[in-house]
Amino acid sequence: MSIWIRAICTQSIGHLAVSDLRRATEQADFLTWAENQDLDEAEGAQAEKALRFEGPPGELGVAQLFYRDSRFIRIERWTGEAARVEILEMLEELEGSSDPAARRIRDILSRAVETVGFELKQSDAEGMGWPISWQTAMWLAERGDGLVDADGEWWDPRTYEIIWSQR
Numbered sequence: 001m002s003i004w005i006r007a008i009c010t011q012s013i014g015h016l017a018v019s020d021l022r023r024a025t026e027q028a029d030f031l032t033w034a035e036n037q038d039l040d041e042a043e044g045a046q047a048e049k050a051l052r053f054e055g056p057p058g059e060l061g062v063a064q065l066f067y068r069d070s071r072f073i074r075i076e077r078w079t080g081e082a083a084r085v086e087i088l089e090m091l092e093e094l095e096g097s098s099d100p101a102a103r104r105i106r107d108i109l110s111r112a113v114e115t116v117g118f119e120l121k122q123s124d125a126e127g128m129g130w131p132i133s134w135q136t137a138m139w140l141a142e143r144g145d146g147l148v149d150a151d152g153e154w155w156d157p158r159t160y161e162i163i164w165s166q167r
Contacts, residue, residue, distance in 0.1 A: 003125045003151050005118040007137040008087070009144025010111040014079070016143070018055035018063045021075075024139030025051065025132060033131035047128035065118070065132065073121075073129050075136075079114040087112050090149065093166065101164035105154050108147050116140050125151075 025048075034044025047067040055063030055075075064072035078086055087109050094102050094109075118133035134155075137148045142157035149155075152166035 001122075003120040003122065004149070005120065005130075005133045005137045005151065006086075006090075006149045007116040007140035007144060008090075008108055008112050008146040008149065009114050009116070009141060010108060011143075011145045012079075012113055013077075013116070013140055013144045014059045014114075016060050016140070017058060018053050018060055019057075021053040021060070021063070021065075021136055021139075022051070024136040028131075028135055030128070033128065037127060037130065039127065043128060047132065051132065060116070065129070065136070067128050067132055071121075073124055073133055074119040075116065076119075077114060077116045083112065083114045086115050086117075099164065101154070105147060105164060112146060114144070 030044035030048035031041045032044075034041050034047070050067050052066050053063055054066065055061065060077045063075040065075055066072045091106060091109050094106055116137065118137055120129050120133060124130060124133070134148070134150055137150070138155065138157040138160070141148045146157075147154055147163070148157060153162050154164045155161070156163050
């Protein structure tokens with residue numbers, strides 16, 4: 001079963017390439033991330049050293065995030081009809097909630113033009129894959145004037161605060 005972190009964008013991020021993604025973690029503290037994940041600091045240092053993003057040149061489409069050995073986290077950017085289908089699925093999950101935060105999320109989703117998904121395995125979610133993917137999604141959502149859905153927790157990339165949780 002996959003665990004998803006998604007950047008929801010109301011403005012296109014089509015000008016970004018896979019090579020731009022490393023900028024999302026330039027100021028990151030990998031040692032603190034490791035501690036927050038209940039990992040040894042050495043795992044954080046190793047993830048920082050091994051971190052790389054790979055994919056075709058040109059605008060971001062499908063890419064891989066490597067932070068340990070040869071296993072990777074798949075990243076995919078959806079636009080057009082593919083994005084609309086994904087957005088409709090997210091809207092269905094919010095049905096029935098009258099919470100102001102859910103209304104805000106529905107508003108963002110109704111204006112979204114694309115999404116970027118990070119497909120994590122359980123070992124990624126429990127390890128350094130979670131904070132790296134989350135930070136990269138936050139960076140993308142900020143550039144795309146949107147929000148991040150991190151497995152049911154909705155984050156505002158401007159404030160780095162949870163605005164609503166479905167958990």
